[in-house]
Amino acid sequence: MSTATFEYGPDFYDAPEVFPRYQETRAVVDEGNATLEEPYVLAFLGDLEGRSVLDLGCGDGKFGEAALRAGAVRYHGVDGSERMLAAAAARLAPAMLERADLNAWTCREPGAWDAVTARMVVHYLDDLPALLREVRTALAPGGRFVLSVEHPVVTCAYDGDFHDGVPSEMRVRGYFDEGERACEWLDSSVRKVHRTVETYVRDLLEAGLTLTGLSEGRPVPDNFQDPGTCTARRAVPMYLTLRAEKPVR
Numbered sequence: 001m002s003t004a005t006f007e008y009g010p011d012f013y014d015a016p017e018v019f020p021r022y023q024e025t026r027a028v029v030d031e032g033n034a035t036l037e038e039p040y041v042l043a044f045l046g047d048l049e050g051r052s053v054l055d056l057g058c059g060d061g062k063f064g065e066a067a068l069r070a071g072a073v074r075y076h077g078v079d080g081s082e083r084m085l086a087a088a089a090a091r092l093a094p095a096m097l098e099r100a101d102l103n104a105w106t107c108r109e110p111g112a113w114d115a116v117t118a119r120m121v122v123h124y125l126d127d128l129p130a131l132l133r134e135v136r137t138a139l140a141p142g143g144r145f146v147l148s149v150e151h152p153v154v155t156c157a158y159d160g161d162f163h164d165g166v167p168s169e170m171r172v173r174g175y176f177d178e179g180e181r182a183c184e185w186l187d188s189s190v191r192k193v194h195r196t197v198e199t200y201v202r203d204l205l206e207a208g209l210t211l212t213g214l215s216e217g218r219p220v221p222d223n224f225q226d227p228g229t230c231t232a233r234r235a236v237p238m239y240l241t242l243r244a245e246k247p248v249r
Contacts, residue, residue: 005182005189009124010080010101012190019083021186023060028165030229033120036217037148037239041119044146044213044243048072051114054138056102056131057121061088064096076113078105102131107138116145123149123192128200132207139246145209147200148241151216155194158183160236166229167236197240204244213243 006012013019025031049071055064058077067075078098079085085097102118103125116135122128135145149155153172158181160170174194181194204211217239224230 004187005191007191008080009121009190009192010082010084012188013081014083015188018186018188025186030224030226032233032238035223035230036219036233037120037241039220039223040215040217040239040241041117041146041148044215044241045115045117045144048115052112052140054078054113054116056105056116056118056135058088058097059084059119061091061097063117063119064088065091068092072115078102103127105131105134107134110137111140113138114140114143116143117147119146119148120150122147123155123195124190126193128195129203129207132203132209136208136246141246141248143246144212145204145244145246146241147204147244148239149195149200150192151237151240152194152196152200153237155181155183155192157181163232166232167238168232170236200240200242204242208247209244210247211242211244213241215239215241217241 004015013022048067051072052074053067053072055077058064058079061077064075064077075096076098077088077096078100080099080101082099085099088097102121116138122131125131139145153170156175157171157173160167176196178195178199179193181192182189183192201211216237219230219233221227221230
């Protein structure tokens with residue numbers, strides 16, 4: 001049963017009753033993000049050696065830590081959650097981090113970033129085109145942008161049958177009726193914004209970016225410890241990951 005309602009994503013993650021539960025879910029073996037979203041994000045980003053990385057919705061800083069280990073020469077993480085940034089600061093230099101509402105974030109260093117990421121965050125935001133315009137401004141010519149979200153077949157209704165946390169079926173309703181949805185999670189309710197696949201692709205193109213990759217998180221056995229979980233994950237696409245590039249000219 002839901003015990004609290006949050007209108008904005010960072011407020012959800014800052015709630016003392018939510019944050020530790022969230023950390024517990026991310027630590028589960030064969031957790032969804034780790035097996036279905038992150039491998040495609042890393043593949044789409046490619047080699048980070050000598051690259052500069054801007055991470056929008058940086059969360060607890062684990063990706064930033066990994067990017068620096070992979071040879072990134074510069075990293076900057078932006079997030080709206082105080083608790084997430086505190087966790088990130090335990091891994092990264094505070095100067096690498098910025099607290100900002102991504103609904104109103106603006107790029108302060110045009111053309112400075114070889115790679116920009118926005119992982120599992122824009123489904124909390126109202127104005128995706130505005131953020132994408134800032135992303136284009138931030139990217140160096142030829143730079144890559146990798147965006148991941150909950151798959152639209154999930155966000156349209158948040159209604160499914162689950163076994164041990166893995167959906168065996170999602171009921172698709174109101175798919176083309178974009179807008180606010182309430183997502184019941186971790187004994188709370190958080191507001192998200194549903195968009196179709198078509199809208200995500202269109203908004204990227206209209207922002208002046210070139211679409212170069214798309215993944216729906218196809219389960220790959222090598223990413224799982226339990227073959228049964230991999231098989232069960234084939235029933236429903238949980239994540240949509242897109243790669244786009246800023247044209248060189």
